[in-house]
Amino acid sequence: MADLFIGDDLADDIEIAAVAAAVGATNTVVHAGERLVYGGTQRRRDHRHLLLPALHALQNAKGWISPGGLNHVCTLLQVPPAEAYGVATFYEMFRLDEPDYGPGVSHVTHVCVDAACQIAGSRELIAELEASGAQVHRSPCLGQCERPPAQFHQGIGRPDLVPADFAAGGAGLGGSPTEKIPQQGDPSLRLLRNVGVVDPTSLEAYRANGGYQALDRAIAMGADAVCSAVAGSGLSGRGGAAFPTGIKWRAVAAEQGRPKHVVANCDESEPGTFKDRVVMENDPFAVIESLTLAGFATGAENGWIYIRGEYPLATARLQNAVNQAQDAGLLGSNAAGSGQRFDIEIRRGAGAYICGEETALFASLEGFRGEPRSKPPFPTTHGLFSEPTAINNPETLINTLDIVLYGAEQYRRRGTERSPGTKLLCVSGRVTKPGVYEVEFGVSLGEVLALAGPLTGSGRLAAVLMGGAAGSFVGPDALDLPLTLEDTRERGTTLGSGVIMAFTDEIDMTAVALRIAEFFRNESCGQCVPCRVGTVRQHETMLQLQTAGGLGAKRRKLIEDISQVMVDASICGLGHTAASAINSAFDLGLLPGGRNDDN
Amino acid sequence: MVLLWGSNAREAHPIYFHHVLKGLDNGTKMYAVDPRRTSSTKFADAWLGLNVGTDIALANAVGREIIAADLHNKEFIAHATQGFEQYQAAVEEYTLENTETITGVPAEAIREMAHVYAAAGTAQILWTLGITEHHNAVENVLSLCNLALLTGHVGRWGSGLVPLRGQNNVQGGGDMGSLPNKFPGFQDIGDPTAQAKFEATYGMRLPAKPGLHLTLMFEAMERGEIKGLYVIGENPADSEADVAHARKVLSGLDILVVQDILMTRTARSADVVLPAAVGWAESEGTVTSSERRVQRVRPAVSPPGLARQDTDIIGDLANRLGVDWGNPTPQELWDELRSLSPMHAGMSWERLESAGGLQWPCRDLEDPGSPFLHGWLWAEDLEGREPAPFSVCQHEGPKEKLSAEFPLRLTTGRALDSYNTGVQSGGFASPIRYGDSIDINPTDAHALGLADGQRVRVCSPRGSIETKVRIQPDIPVGLTFTTFHFPELIDVNQLTNPEWDRRSGTAEFKAAAIRIEHLHSNGAKPMTDDPALDLERTTEPANG
Amino acid sequence: MTITEVSVSLTINGRAVSVPQGTSLLAACESIGIETPTLCWAENLTPVNVCRVCVVEVEGSRALVPSCARAAEENMVVHTESPRVRHSRKMVLEFLGSSTDLSQASDLAVWMRHYQADPNRYGQTDVPAERIVEEPKVQDDLYVRDYDKCVLCYKCVEACGDDAQHTYAIAVSGRGFNSRISTEFDTVLPDSACVYCGNCIGVCPTGAIQFKTEFDMRAVGDWRPESQDVTTTVCSFCGVGCNLELHTQDNKIVKVTSPADHSVTHGHLCIKGRFGWQYVQPPTVSPRD
Structure with missing residues (x-):
């Protein structure tokens, strides 16, 4: 591309090797000879999606992205440096200024400061780590809410890792014998049936436990019948929006003449959410099989997994599963004998909550800033690379295995009429047995909390955060709430991504609410005014609440006004929900009451 | 599909290139043919770096391949063209292999470009001075026209032949009859009907024989047949090829009158300087763009000092010479033109007010104008015209061959922020101007022991200049390049070849043979005959 | 659409x-x-x-x-x-x-x-409302970028990139309220890909990117839009036929734009059209000064 102006800074050998390892021998511009060079718009577009892996490689190699390293990547991929810089600065995991860690620093320790970890002592952990000389980064939710306060080590010149994976007895690819979920081995489990039971690193073990029967069945049924079964099952998206999966697949299946994609949205970042991580780490082949099934059903040849960067174990296990599936012919030019090409590429996110929003995820995967796009048009016609795309999260995907194997009718026997099936819940906070639980839709909130054992802390329930930071608080009076899509909606709350976070009455809820406000301020992508400025003004008002011990009439009006514009006029779900938990906290009286002055 | 041939439109025609970019974004393919890997070519799907002056060979090879692969539009050829058989026979020797040898472009790339061009639904060939500033400029153009005739990529919306004009009114100048053999509206001098019409309107007899174009004028001046020259808005003392020779010729005139907005080198050597208003910012009138679009220019500021409108100066001059042309307004002048030039007849002053102007031919007030030409090729009866002829063009190469004494090829071109001899574009502080320099490939630089930024002497058979080296990987081995924007710094036209095309009158600016010498302390020569010029506006009439 | x-x-x-x-x-x-x-x-x-x-x-x-x-x-x-x-x-x-x-x-x-x-x-005194605070970037003789006027409308990025110029010298960097329009590593404009077409200026709605002429005139209180005229004419620097809108004040050109509805330019120009007018009135020698 012309006008690609590259500065004088050069990459060093370490950076060059790291990038080569990440993106291969890619050359967007091909010098076919002294007098013949191939390049152009199409080649540039074709290679842009390698930007994020290349930036990861640079960051990992040196602990930052140097001007020389960025220049190298920009030359290789023909990305304008200003754009690449704009992309790199978008993500939490990348830094663009040279750190002065001193010699021998092999990683930066990310410590989660979001609610579950906040109330479990992340502040004290950070102080401790910093006192010991560790490089600490305060991170938004790391998706390990069942083992707070959570840590993640971002490696410098060595792979990233989660210390807890080693503490639990061997991470790597070898399966650990320890308990992964409280219900481990329970015969009634459907989605979690393999977790902790079947070796997650072995295709053979997966097959021995019924793996890939669903895909075989799907191929025998034909794509249309698969779409019908999924539609008939009433399965809806488990990420929070609850869009009917069958309708989505049908829409993509109906698109002809353009490349099509299925994407597994593994960018699980909603504070309080960790169910997909548990599934991916412990049953990765189910994710691969169900994504392949989605590809078959929709006629898409390209499968993508976009997984958050803070999930190194899940990434490794998924990659291992993809490799084994490729070797076994379950992926490739005739995937599982379907007669259809299907392959899967894995992409790591780099720390951006917004990239869980499907259109932001596409932008990120394509090598752009993870900014949401306006809908319409919808992903089913204009998704990844503006091509028809079905995007689902792992929980949604693995539901389809049972639907195909046993039929929609059988599937509907669990759950309720309008919320069929089972649901994974991420139970955390002040409970004895935090973890991922699989329950039928319709069990009550109280029953779920009971499953997780007695409350800890003061033992007196003050509130439950439903659906994460984007969800809302409910009070102890909501223990009878049946956990279905329809009942939660009716009661003005949400199941969202399945977060059930318990708070007992000794907890400083103002601090929790303040952190939620700060979370949205930090995670707003900045694209639209209502969210970019609104989340800042909301956070400032919450700071005033904390300093002043309450809000006068004007400030309360301000909170309402800010909330209203974010809900009404933001581009995407982040802005739409950024005020919801805080509003509910006010409504429940969890925050200091109003003052009588009017400031 | 776009075939960009001998044009660095990204820099020389940036806003035109925006339109090309829009096409590329929408999936249009672009192949770029240029000796240099210019910024334009970097947008292309493929850059074919041919040897300077081998365009005809490449075009013929493309034509031959299209025929050999049976991709030519036989129906169109039969309907709208003539001379195909002769063309086919003439290009037969331009096999891919032979042409690779001549042009330096790999055979496979030539083949690919031929196939993509022929197979495209719509295709355009765009060119600029890379095609026309050669001694065989007209043949170069015709060799490209052959490709359009071969494929039918002409005379249809989205397809065609697009020469990009370098100046805002070079098309308009021709339209208005500033050609030695034409009246306004491209009516032939000597054609009895046209002659009668113009003589009746002008009220005088007009020469029935064509005059001389610029290159022939210089030859006539050299022979002493032309003794006086009236130069309006041209800077030949900087812009002519082999400029040292041109300056000598100018200095031998009995009288040189220069009408200009700035004290150019030519103006400084004039006997009389007539300060003029800036056409586009200080005058009322029209200009005609590359795509035959006539648009209004309007005065935004008043001219400084005693500078006057060109029309007033010319009118007064006529008056002194004994003819009273009155004091016509620009609109009255325009209306006179409309009465004489049928292709402008529909362009009323009022209609030209509309955004975007009008494209000729525009024959009456109802005529919307013509976005493209040559649609008649597709008419059933060819609108009564003769079928379009194929032209037989043979490869010849640059007049000036490389030799042991002058082993490097020098070609010239534009840079984005500058314009022609720099008299206008030198007026603002461009942060991207890199100034005078000669671009050379790292390999050649290494062989010659040259470092980036080093000052050197560049010699051609006609002269030598001093400049600095800019090492550029984008220029092939054996080729060098410089812009012509800084004559006061790098007098490149001291080097260029005045060999010119007998039909167009254009000199071979694009292909000189040079060598590069290290400067030695005792060999430091002044860069130019004159010190650098401070280009002031002309505000007072002057007698030199 | x-x-x-x-x-x-x-x-x-x-x-x-x-x-x-x-x-x-x-x-x-x-x-x-x-x-x-x-x-x-x-x-x-x-x-x-x-x-x-x-x-x-x-x-x-x-x-x-x-x-x-x-x-x-x-x-x-x-x-x-x-x-x-x-x-x-x-x-x-x-x-x-x-x-x-x-x-x-x-x-x-x-x-x-x-x-x-x-x-x-x-905002209140204890927690003031955060504002964008940036010093004007004056890095050459043509542009001034004053980003505390920037509302992040993305227009300059679009005009520099996909929608017109395809130069991509500037992009949005950072995230959320800390997003800024920036070159790579905030390098100065003359060292960036910028080709000074000024199309960013042409679309900026808040004066965050403006002509240096305008910036300088404003600085001395001499910028008077009410006494400016706009004349549409045609650029002289090549044969494409770009329409220019010459903004004049006191018989001097102070700014150049192009009509957004013009079929040739769509409001966009190149460095020559945008800034090349200065020879008409070189500041040091113009008799009108």
């Missing part, structure tokens, strides 16, 4: 409207004389719909929709003056006014009065 001959009928503020299919709601509103505030929209750029000041209420749609980017559909029922719409527009204006310097965004001032926006109601 493609405008076709097929027309669609909708209702705006209770009035029946018929427009060609593909027409934006913004244009549909304009067709019946309803004025809509815009900031990130421009007729020569693809809508990015980020500012949200043009939102309208479409019945059946949960959130408000950006009128610049949403096409009119058959039977749509649109409201442009509902309480929700007025509230969102007012809040967007307040948010911008409370965080950026809008002193040179004269259009916005009118709308702020219209919606009774009060940017001063944010």
Whole structure:
């Protein structure tokens, strides 16, 4: 591309090797000879999606992205440096200024400061780590809410890792014998049936436990019948929006003449959410099989997994599963004998909550800033690379295995009429047995909390955060709430991504609410005014609440006004929900009451 | 599909290139043919770096391949063209292999470009001075026209032949009859009907024989047949090829009158300087763009000092010479033109007010104008015209061959922020101007022991200049390049070849043979005959 | 969007409207004389719909929709003056006014009065409202970038990139409130890819990027838009036929733009057209000085 102006800074050998390892021998511009060079718009577009892996490689190699390293990547991929810089600065995991860690620093320790970890002592952990000389980064939710306060080590010149994976007895690819979920081995489990039971690193073990029967069945049924079964099952998206999966697949299946994609949205970042991580780490082949099934059903040849960067174990296990599936012919030019090409590429996110929003995820995967796009048009016609795309999260995907194997009718026997099936819940906070639980839709909130054992802390329930930071608080009076899509909606709350976070009455809820406000301020992508400025003004008002011990009439009006514009006029779900938990906290009286002055 | 041939439109025609970019974004393919890997070519799907002056060979090879692969539009050829058989026979020797040898472009790339061009639904060939500033400029153009005739990529919306004009009114100048053999509206001098019409309107007899174009004028001046020259808005003392020779010729005139907005080198050597208003910012009138679009220019500021409108100066001059042309307004002048030039007849002053102007031919007030030409090729009866002829063009190469004494090829071109001899574009502080320099490939630089930024002497058979080296990987081995924007710094036209095309009158600016010498302390020569010029506006009439 | 001959009928503020299919709601509103505030929209750029000041209420749609980017559909029922719409527009204006310097965004001032926006109601002494605070970047003789006036409308990025120039010298960097328009590593403009076409200036609605001439004249209080004339003419620097709008004050050219509706330029120019006029009036030797 012309006008690609590259500065004088050069990459060093370490950076060059790291990038080569990440993106291969890619050359967007091909010098076919002294007098013949191939390049152009199409080649540039074709290679842009390698930007994020290349930036990861640079960051990992040196602990930052140097001007020389960025220049190298920009030359290789023909990305304008200003754009690449704009992309790199978008993500939490990348830094663009040279750190002065001193010699021998092999990683930066990310410590989660979001609610579950906040109330479990992340502040004290950070102080401790910093006192010991560790490089600490305060991170938004790391998706390990069942083992707070959570840590993640971002490696410098060595792979990233989660210390807890080693503490639990061997991470790597070898399966650990320890308990992964409280219900481990329970015969009634459907989605979690393999977790902790079947070796997650072995295709053979997966097959021995019924793996890939669903895909075989799907191929025998034909794509249309698969779409019908999924539609008939009433399965809806488990990420929070609850869009009917069958309708989505049908829409993509109906698109002809353009490349099509299925994407597994593994960018699980909603504070309080960790169910997909548990599934991916412990049953990765189910994710691969169900994504392949989605590809078959929709006629898409390209499968993508976009997984958050803070999930190194899940990434490794998924990659291992993809490799084994490729070797076994379950992926490739005739995937599982379907007669259809299907392959899967894995992409790591780099720390951006917004990239869980499907259109932001596409932008990120394509090598752009993870900014949401306006809908319409919808992903089913204009998704990844503006091509028809079905995007689902792992929980949604693995539901389809049972639907195909046993039929929609059988599937509907669990759950309720309008919320069929089972649901994974991420139970955390002040409970004895935090973890991922699989329950039928319709069990009550109280029953779920009971499953997780007695409350800890003061033992007196003050509130439950439903659906994460984007969800809302409910009070102890909501223990009878049946956990279905329809009942939660009716009661003005949400199941969202399945977060059930318990708070007992000794907890400083103002601090929790303040952190939620700060979370949205930090995670707003900045694209639209209502969210970019609104989340800042909301956070400032919450700071005033904390300093002043309450809000006068004007400030309360301000909170309402800010909330209203974010809900009404933001581009995407982040802005739409950024005020919801805080509003509910006010409504429940969890925050200091109003003052009588009017400031 | 776009075939960009001998044009660095990204820099020389940036806003035109925006339109090309829009096409590329929408999936249009672009192949770029240029000796240099210019910024334009970097947008292309493929850059074919041919040897300077081998365009005809490449075009013929493309034509031959299209025929050999049976991709030519036989129906169109039969309907709208003539001379195909002769063309086919003439290009037969331009096999891919032979042409690779001549042009330096790999055979496979030539083949690919031929196939993509022929197979495209719509295709355009765009060119600029890379095609026309050669001694065989007209043949170069015709060799490209052959490709359009071969494929039918002409005379249809989205397809065609697009020469990009370098100046805002070079098309308009021709339209208005500033050609030695034409009246306004491209009516032939000597054609009895046209002659009668113009003589009746002008009220005088007009020469029935064509005059001389610029290159022939210089030859006539050299022979002493032309003794006086009236130069309006041209800077030949900087812009002519082999400029040292041109300056000598100018200095031998009995009288040189220069009408200009700035004290150019030519103006400084004039006997009389007539300060003029800036056409586009200080005058009322029209200009005609590359795509035959006539648009209004309007005065935004008043001219400084005693500078006057060109029309007033010319009118007064006529008056002194004994003819009273009155004091016509620009609109009255325009209306006179409309009465004489049928292709402008529909362009009323009022209609030209509309955004975007009008494209000729525009024959009456109802005529919307013509976005493209040559649609008649597709008419059933060819609108009564003769079928379009194929032209037989043979490869010849640059007049000036490389030799042991002058082993490097020098070609010239534009840079984005500058314009022609720099008299206008030198007026603002461009942060991207890199100034005078000669671009050379790292390999050649290494062989010659040259470092980036080093000052050197560049010699051609006609002269030598001093400049600095800019090492550029984008220029092939054996080729060098410089812009012509800084004559006061790098007098490149001291080097260029005045060999010119007998039909167009254009000199071979694009292909000189040079060598590069290290400067030695005792060999430091002044860069130019004159010190650098401070280009002031002309505000007072002057007698030199 | 493609405008076709097929027309669609909708209702705006209770009035029946018929427009060609593909027409934006913004244009549909304009067709019946309803004025809509815009900031990130421009007729020569693809809508990015980020500012949200043009939102309208479409019945059946949960959130408000950006009128610049949403096409009119058959039977749509649109409201442009509902309480929700007025509230969102007012809040967007307040948010911008409370965080950026809008002193040179004269259009916005009118709308702020219209919606009774009060940017001063944010922040208290203990927690002041955060503002964008940036020093003007004066890095060459042609441009000044003064990013505390920047509302992040993305127009300059679009004009520098996909929508016109394809140079990509600037992009949005950072995230959230810390997002800025920036070159790579915030390198100075002359060392960036910038080719000084000035198309960013041409589309900037707030004066965050402006001609150095304008910046200098403003600095000495000599910038007087009310006594400026605009003359449309044709650029002299090549044969493409770009229309120039010469902005003149006291018989001097002070700024150059191009009409956004011109079929050749679409409002965009190159460095020569935008800045090459200076030879007409070189500051040191012009007798008019």
